[in-house]
Amino acid sequence: MGLELKNLYDDFRDGNTIKAYAKIIKEDAKKLKNQINIMEVCGGHTHTIMKYGLPQLLPSNIKFIHGPGCPVCIMPKERIDHAYVLSMVEDVILVTLGDMIKVPGSNGSLQDARSRGSDVRFVYSPLECLKIANENPTKKIIFFAIGFETTTPMTAALLDAVIKKDIKNIFFHINHVTVPEVMRELIDSRDEHVDSYNNKIDAFLGPSHVSVISGSKIYEEFPRDYNRLVVVSGFEPVDVMQAISMIVKQFIEGRCELEIEYKRLVTYDGNLKAQELIERYFDKRDLFKWRGLGNIPKSGLKLKPEFKEYDAEIIYKDILPIGEIEDHKLCICGDILRGMANPPECTIFGTACKPTSPIGSCMVSSEGACAAYYKYGNLR
Ligand code: SF4
Numbered sequence: 001m002g003l004e005l006k007n008l009y010d011d012f013r014d015g016n017t018i019k020a021y022a023k024i025i026k027e028d029a030k031k032l033k034n035q036i037n038i039m040e041v042c043g044g045h046t047h048t049i050m051k052y053g054l055p056q057l058l059p060s061n062i063k064f065i066h067g068p069g070c071p072v073c074i075m076p077k078e079r080i081d082h083a084y085v086l087s088m089v090e091d092v093i094l095v096t097l098g099d100m101i102k103v104p105g106s107n108g109s110l111q112d113a114r115s116r117g118s119d120v121r122f123v124y125s126p127l128e129c130l131k132i133a134n135e136n137p138t139k140k141i142i143f144f145a146i147g148f149e150t151t152t153p154m155t156a157a158l159l160d161a162v163i164k165k166d167i168k169n170i171f172f173h174i175n176h177v178t179v180p181e182v183m184r185e186l187i188d189s190r191d192e193h194v195d196s197y198n199n200k201i202d203a204f205l206g207p208s209h210v211s212v213i214s215g216s217k218i219y220e221e222f223p224r225d226y227n228r229l230v231v232v233s234g235f236e237p238v239d240v241m242q243a244i245s246m247i248v249k250q251f252i253e254g255r256c257e258l259e260i261e262y263k264r265l266v267t268y269d270g271n272l273k274a275q276e277l278i279e280r281y282f283d284k285r286d287l288f289k290w291r292g293l294g295n296i297p298k299s300g301l302k303l304k305p306e307f308k309e310y311d312a313e314i315i316y317k318d319i320l321p322i323g324e325i326e327d328h329k330l331c332i333c334g335d336i337l338r339g340m341a342n343p344p345e346c347t348i349f350g351t352a353c354k355p356t357s358p359i360g361s362c363m364v365s366s367e368g369a370c371a372a373y374y375k376y377g378n379l380r
């Protein structure tokens with residue numbers, strides 16, 4: 001039998017291996033002095049944890065907290081409104097990634113904008129903008145760029161191609177965010193409105209894709225300065241169970257370290273070429289607003305000033321709305337993203353708010369905590 005892609009994953013989804021890890025964790029957890037709360041900061045992990053029912057396999061003194069892992073969920077309405085307004089400009093084609101088109105802003109989602117006549121397209125790779133620009137030479141293509149360190153190099157690669165090919169009709173609205181800054185915010189906020197000192201996070205499950213790009217080095221400060229251990233984990237259920245087992249062992253042995261479970265793809269240094277590409281084109285913003293979490297210092301990226309001719313936020317600044325927008329008053333996405341509440345605690349979970357009619361962002365993307373609970377939590 002030839003090797004197929006699905007066979008490569010089989011071992012990492014094997015029920016017996018998952019159960020064997022559950023047994024080891026249960027035995028080890030008897031030696032824990034206190035309950036441990038583990039926050040995953042990757043939407044892919046949230047999805048795996050819920051899909052494979054991992055919380056039910058763990059002893060009662062080990063709990064998951066679902067953090068701000070999905071780039072769609074953390075996008076504030078103000079930025080979605082920017083995309084909406086840009087999409088309504090007559091000669092603009094607005095391009096973005098996947099689920100972003102379903103997130104409601106204050107005027108509706110990008111999907112709504114499309115039904116009102118604007119040209120909104122979604123792509124799997126930013127480089128698809130090159131083809132769209134080539135086929136529509138009289139239009140302005142604005143790439144509404146979202147995502148963590150994972151997708152930032154792809155946006156940088158698109159800009160690199162635009163400059164090298166001297167393409168005149170591709171522009172960028174940058175909404176890239178970075179992971180260490182939000183992890184720091186969750187345990188050591190400088191914002192007087194956020195009671196981060198009351199957080200319940202004992203350990204972090206480090207994200208998968210992000211760490212492939214940035215390397216595990218970006219988490220060094222957490223065990224060192226904040227006494228929070230980090231284990232970088234792969235996506236599959238066996239990966240997550242192995243990472244949990246590594247976390248429990250650290251607690252039992254009194255260690256607080258940065259470790260990598262996902263050794264088949266993550267190194268300490270990460271992908272240096274991708275990091276160089278990010279450095280070349282992006283600067284840190286002083287502040288970036290995260291939905292439900294507020295303004296987080298140095299957590300967002302923007303184009304460097306020398307690339308301002310490609311920056312849609314500068315070119316269209318006169319038409320982009322600037323006011324602050326409140327979220328729906330019943331939505332507790334903010335508490336969920338801070339690990340202070342679980343989706344079923346929201347009074348409109350599964351009733352007024354469902355994947356087909358999302359009110360908050362955590363219900364939109366399949367990586368969002370509310371959507372994962374709705375699909376796999378067996379709670380409706
Ligand atoms: S992009 Fe990858 S690493 Fe980042 S949140 Fe999504 S699944 Fe996790």
Ligand code: SF4
Pocket residue numbers: 330331332333336343346347348349350353354358359360361362363370
């Ligand atoms: S169920 Fe909907 S309204 Fe409630 S927190 Fe989740 S996304 Fe927000």
